[in-house]
Amino acid sequence: MALLKNLYRYTVLIITLFLLVDAKCTYSRREKQLNVTCRKESHFPADIPPNAYSIVLDECKIRTLQKSDVKRFTELRIFHIAGNRLRTIDVDVFSDNRKLEVLDISRNSQIKSNVTKTLVCNLAKMNRQMRELYLSVLKIDKSDISNIIRCLENMQLTVLDLSSATNGPLNDYTFSRMTTLQVLKLGSIYPVNLRALYNLTLLNTLRLSDTKLNDIPSFYDEDTNTTLLPGLRVLYLDSNYIQTLPNRTVGLDNLEFISMRSNRLRRISSTDMSRLSTKLNTMFLNINKNIRIEQCSFSTSVVKLELRNCRIMFSRKVRYIFSNLTKMTGLSLSKNYFDQSSDVLGMLFRGLTNLTHLSLEDCSIKRIPDTTFKGLHNLVMLTLSGNRISILNANFFNDLRSLQSLNLAGNKLTTVQKDVIALFPPSLNVFDFSGNPFVCTCDLLWFMQLFRNDRFKFLKNGTNDAYKCYNPPEMQGRNLTSFNITKADCTHLSFGIKLTIILSSVTSVVAILTFAVYRFRWYIGYGYFLLRAKRREARERSDQNQYAYDAFVAYNKSDLTWIQDKLLPLLEENERMRLCVHDRDWLCGRDVIDNIVQSIESSRKTLLVVSNAFAASQWCQLEMTLAQHRLLAEDRNALVLVLLEGIERRNLTPRLILQMRQQTYLEWTDDPVGQKIFWKKLLRSLKKPSSSILHSSPKCNQTARDDGPKDEPIETSSGDETRP
Incomplete structure (x- = not known):
């Protein structure tokens, strides 16, 4: 009996999968839960099994969502339909999905504000199981936002995303009854009123991006002399106008993560960081242009730091700014500048023995000192793409014992020496050398064999022709995979030696001629001008053209x-x-x-x-x-x-x-x-010359002309000129 039941179950599963072969959706099971993800759908898929646990329809082109579309999914827990083109949505669309816990309708800006309000309020009445609600980038009027929040008070939400959905300031105690909130994302609210967050003792993540903040606000409650958010661990302050770190404590003693991307920070010092929080372990400070960082500014607790696209000039003056970050595992310095005339690269990463990820892409680096990666025994991923590196030195990688991935795409490498790859650690199996101007000669033969070896994985930056030959001319534009030269061909190639001799001879002759021209340049110049003068004289004396005027x-x-x-x-x-x-x-x-x-x-x-x-x-x-x-x-x-x-x-x-x-x-x-x-x-x-311009008499040879007309009086006219 059990055998027949299992056979029936597998038969139903096979038939279901067969019917879904042509669908644009993918299906997966995890702990006996069916998860469905669809892409490029223009209508709600009609063939999704009714026992679906999770349905993700993000970035599709669905315009309407009706109750009949989702009514049959009685086991639905997670529903995402973000980034679509929704215009019409039934306000009671989820009334039959009583087990729904996560809903994301973000980035559907064509939904009307009153529809969103009614939808959320109906959902709050019908479903007390809701834990996460995402309403970012929706058009919600000021008059509706307070009603929406009031309706949400009936739920036990832990995550609420209202990023770019709110406008204008929030009142005091706006979220005070939503005591279960752990993650709150707000945007487009100004001025920021932190008293709206009163009583959110469980809140650990807060997003205040795009709120026109000029300073990091104080989280102290002046009435109780305590912090408003004692459990806050993660704070996002991206896309604001913050120029300086606070000059006083701001009640963020337990803060571990802060993101201040796209602000206007000008200076960072150790004193400023200690006032912010002594427990910070992750900092995202990307796109703060021309920021100045003092020595040892960051706390020793920092584990991950991003300073991408900050236009920092790393020179000898700042070569020790990371020396105290011995616990750091991730560092991104992409799109900054390094003084190539100093040894800043050779000193900057000293002591970062726990570093596992390092990104130095698009930094215009031409040369890497041998001591750059010294002591980085735990480095797993190294990104050096988008630079101007033309030579790889085997000494670069002596200490990179744990390296697994190396990205050198978009540099100036024409070849890769065999002894360099030979010294790579055994753990290194992922390369990205795409976009380099390779010279496809016998020197690159061993690299081509490595390229075809299954032991190594060569990334291609999403293209199939990222590895191309740039020289010699007959190979230009061809993929490295079509480089069919063999080892035997290279062994018997005597033409290369002959070509080297010929090129050396030509170079010597050109050098001798160049020296001779430079040594006798004045004599050559004199002779040239003398010949030109004689040629002009001869041409003028032999000119047989008849002119009407002299x-x-x-x-x-x-x-x-x-x-x-x-x-x-x-x-x-x-x-x-x-x-x-x-x-x-x-x-x-x-x-x-x-x-x-x-x-x-x-x-x-x-x-x-x-x-x-x-x-x-x-x-x-x-x-x-x-x-x-x-x-x-x-x-x-x-x-x-x-x-x-x-x-x-x-x-x-x-x-x-x-x-x-x-x-x-x-x-x-x-x-x-x-x-x-x-x-x-x-x-x-x-007058037309009658003798050599070098030996002619100073007297002019005056000959009367019988055919010349008699002078006539010149008529004058008013104004400066007769011409326009």
Whole structure:
């Protein structure tokens, strides 16, 4: 009879499991209790067995929850439906689940406040077995929160989570009747009124995150001169504005755990810590930027400490801040900075003989001193990912006898020496070398064999191609698992030796040539400029192009008097040169830029008459720019620069400064003798050379031009310039 009963039971179980093969839920049994966990469900699963003890539907997409969905689960003790998209929920949905002890409907922000209130109050009337209730991140109005708490007084709750669900301050004695509470999580209440926690003598965990606290509040009751929460062991004060630790005792004598992540702490000293609590063994101080820690600030009772992302600069001045923490087992210093020029890493962990977990990821570490891990015999997990380590030294791991997991992902390792791994302790069986730029040559062959060995577990950071070859080029991007070179191939590879010799020879030749170039750099430079001058001279003398003008004169309208009285009479009347002047020679109705380009292209040279007005004019600057472009394009002396006056600093543009530095220019003077020299130099610059620029006569070869037109008067117009 017993055999038939067992056979029937197993048959029902097999059929049930067969029907659930295609479901998105997983099933497990623990102490004969059926636990169900579902993911990615958009509706409440209809095929969950009615004897389910625990149902977890977190992070699904369920929009409605009806009484008919959960009515059949008469043995249900734990129900989670957090992080869904609930909009509609029956207020008496759990009226038939009289054994329900844990309920989590957190992070369903679309549920209306009055629905939440009615749901909780109905639950309090029907179910006295409830022990844990999670209502975090729900939209609950100020008027409803007090009613909800009043309803909860009928329960014997030990855990209540109202994180980010409350708004505004709480009244005195708000939770005074909930004497069974052991864990209370509050958020978005400000100002904080600790008298709301009166009479919670069993409370051991309190969360006051995101409450705009500027200081750690005092837990002393001034009326009775005793602490409000004598049993408090765990305190969360994350995401506040706390800058300093208390300067007086605050009634937290039994506090063992404190989390102050994302605050504004600036300084920590041993005196501050002793006022807070002498029994602290766990501290989370992550994301307190630019915090300054004095020597021996932490109590010797500290076992676990996190200082992640605090922008601490660890230098020789703070190399002993952990020296008294001989009981510490866990330490996280990730996303901080270490002075690479000092031996701070070699001294920082001295004396931490009980340390089991150490995290130093994303600290920009390039070099690890040999004494860094000295004495850490009990270290089990070491994380060094996200640094710049390129070389592993076998001496690093001499004292790491208990090491089981090593994370060196995302560093600069190109290879891993065989003698380094050979000295790893026998307990080390989990590696993470992913994201390193490996060079897949014969030097990495033994590591590939280790990679394929079942004795070691290589983590991959969630990707299947985290171990890739970066060099040589023909192997770039390939997975290490496809690196098929064998030991025999490496033994007979003589090409590598030949390649080494060739590379050494090339390097030697390059070094000799580099030394020779540096030794004779002045002679080489002189020869280069001499050849360039001769080439420009030859190109200009052999230029057979026919130009309409000898020079295009670029000037500002304010300098027209000098152009008419000085420049044109000498060059056009005396020297029979033909100049292009925009006031006289440009075609009306044509675009200004087209006129500029046409004038430069049809002139053998461009004469820039520079004054302060010229330097301040955008159109004059454009003419200079286009002329410079022609100079670069044709590589000949086609630009002549004349300064009529000293240019003020505010008018000097970068382009004009560059032109004045690179090219010799003429300066107009009022001195009669200087003017004669000025005109001679200008004629030599504008006329086409007839002999070598190195041996030419100082006198210009003046030839009358019969085809030059007679000078015509230049018409003037009002305004600064005729151009826009």
